[in-house]
Amino acid sequence: MFHQLEGSQAIARAVALCRPGVICAYPITPQTHIVEGVGELVRDGHLEHCEFINVESEMAALSVAIGSQAAGVRSYTATSSQGLLHMIEAVYNASGLELPLVMTLGNRAIGAPINIWNDHSDAMSVRDTGWIMLFAETNQEAVDLHLQAFLIAEKVSCPVMVCVDGFILTHAYERVDIPSQEEVDEFLPPYTPRVSLDVDDPVAIGAMVSPDYFFEVRYLAHRRQMDSLEIICCVAESFWKKFGRDSGGLFHEYHTDGAETIVVTLGSVAGTIKDVVDELNASGEKFGVIALTSYRPFPADSLKNSLKNAARAIVVEKAFAIGIGGILFQEIELLMKNINVKIVSVVAGIGGRSITKSMLRECFLNKNSGENVFLGLNEDIVAKEYVPMKSHSCEGNVP
Amino acid sequence: MFQVRIHGRGGQGVVTAAEMLSIAAFLEKKYSQAFPSFGSERTGAPVVAFCRISDREIRLREPILEPNALIVQDKTVIESSHALDGILEGGYVLVNSSIPLSSCPKNVSLRCIDATGIALEYVGRPIPNAVLLGGFAALTSVIKIDSVIDAIKTKFSGAIAEKNISAAQVAYEKISGEN
């Protein structure tokens, strides 16, 4: 049924439809409305047998979820930015223990300087933690990805993080189709843990592992996550059959057939990019878009296949690694080595800087741009603040 | 696509106004998208919210730079927030003011209405958002007053909803009379 809802409320309803048994909440902007929303649904009795727990930190939020999931109950939490960093140790722990919990990440920049606005620095900081990471383009997809996330997590026995652009999606009111409980119940069966704490069948979870076995444990986690590419596709397909929506999967292609330039991106900015591409194509250009849904596992082979016939790929991303540059860019560049496709890095939207159609249009049409574009950067501020380091500053305390 | 930007101050229900507007459009089977000027503004600080209304799916996520209509809930932010910037020619500007606005930059339909006064009279609180949406329906005809009323009911309940609806209707009649 269609509703006009705030993204956070839509996600809250989707999570509730998945019948988690334990939800932990700790406030951090911009994910706060999500846990407030599920909390209200629990207290109003919409969610049976669900424990809603207000915790004292993000570290505790994920730790509580780790405990409850290990005790065999479907568990959920949400966070953003500094909160994700605060729980980082538990982020690794959840995947290491193969606990299929689901967490929403309301994407936000990381400080200092403190900044509450949207970018993908938080998600990128945990890209190697062993979680499956899915990015939503719209609030409808955010809803759909949450329904799929529990199924994927439980099939693979790996935690899933659903990344939703902070404010841009979490605080936006949009038309969202929320399925019925019956439909979701048919799609997502009750959770049957592979291993859990059980007084009748005692097991030890979380042993210390020596060099004799640790390598294999990590390698197997990698193998399983690569295998999950297939599970992600398969879940998206059964979702399509059940709900009639093309949500999830590895990535969404838009006008990529015969495209000379393909713009690759993550998250909600794909919508703005599609609008720009439509206008450009109407004037005779040949642009396509790939919106990556599954960032981890990274769908290398499929992506390579979709990009190989283009002349140029522009990677638009809302994060970069200081000291090297665009992150998704590097991954795609590596993927396309020895293939004659020019890869351009466009870093934009950092710390909530608006990404406008006109900015993108100009950027996409500039075929002579360098390989590293910082789009929307205020050059005046940079010129004023940037003091070049002198080579003599290496020689001791030269003032 | 019809794009609306709403200016005001924290505590005046600016964000709620954009949300109600999007709900009103949704109720008319249109696509709509409302979002705030994401920030950590406290009560009294200038606030901006946006609403897009369209017959097709809205994919665009940029802030509204060239609105078809502006709602100004507090005229003291006009200068400080550059509230009138980017308004399209032939667009609409609805200002919460008991006195007429001295100047308006372009060829736009400008209306002033004492929304705070109406809100105080009918609702008993100086929250002008619902009142201005009633006026907006009359000024632009982009949404129907009935949809505004239904949208108000989704955000408020009981006596507060009824009072806000009455206030919105008063503004609707008043602006309709001036058209």
Added chain:
Amino acid sequence: MSNFPLGNIGGTPTVQSDFARPNSLTGGHRGCQGCGEALGARCAIDAAHQTTGGKILVVNATGCLEVFSCCFPENSWSVPWLHSLFGNAPAVATGVAAALRSRGQDSIRVIAQGGDGATYDIGMGCLSGMFDRNDDVLYICYDNQAYMNTGVQRSGATPPLARTATTLPNKSYLGSDPQTGKNLPEIAMAHGIPYVATASIGNIRDLEQKVSRAINIRGSRYIQIHVPCPLGWGYPTAETIRIARLAVQCGLYPLFEGEYGKLVGSTPVEEPIPVESYLRPQRRFAHLFGKNVSANAVGVLQNIANGNMEKYRLNWEILDA
């Protein structure tokens, strides 16, 4: 503890003296010879196991106990056991308890356990959160008064003037500063939780009784067990029980119980001894007895013991009066 009948001298038999004891922590683990923590953990978990008929789930913080008891592919625990991280055991246990509530399995009891580093320091926030919510968990702290797993560094439970790897005494420094350290049982009591107790492996019967009592109380409970560490404290491995008893007898480790924030009982010290009798056998205090050290140094610790005697009413004479 291998001598089963020993625990039966006088009074009710202990769980440990029972041939059918659960052996929650079985032999073959990698704890040091004379490890007080291994002993404390077995006594505590066995007592909880027997009281609940085996219906317990155990969450363990990172630390010596975790490392020596469960090193893949070996495991010394015969109870369901979960280790997540160093600083989050109380929160993980909260999650386990929540899962049981969600499944309607309230008869299964949850225990979280960790050393003093996990409890006093890195996990303090999570522990306080667990107490704040009054989550249905029994938290047991095995207090050996320093970070033993990493090689005896100072923790918030390290007593004043103790030598650790990070408080090495020298000519002008006598070890952990006299004005430092915290009283976690009191902090636990300040949360107003249903039950707080201190115990010692020098008094197994008392320890078992406290655990057996605590395990079935609903809400947050905290038991702190004094577990001497031969390696970290520097005494012969056969002396663990004796050292533990000396700590209690001199008043430096008062055994008491609190309910809902109030002190409700303490175990009197029959014949108080000077703290020196407890300190002298330990290398971690050896520097206090060197040639040029003023007697005042030991006096600092004696004052603490005297204060405990009064505060927790440990003296028979006070009790009689």
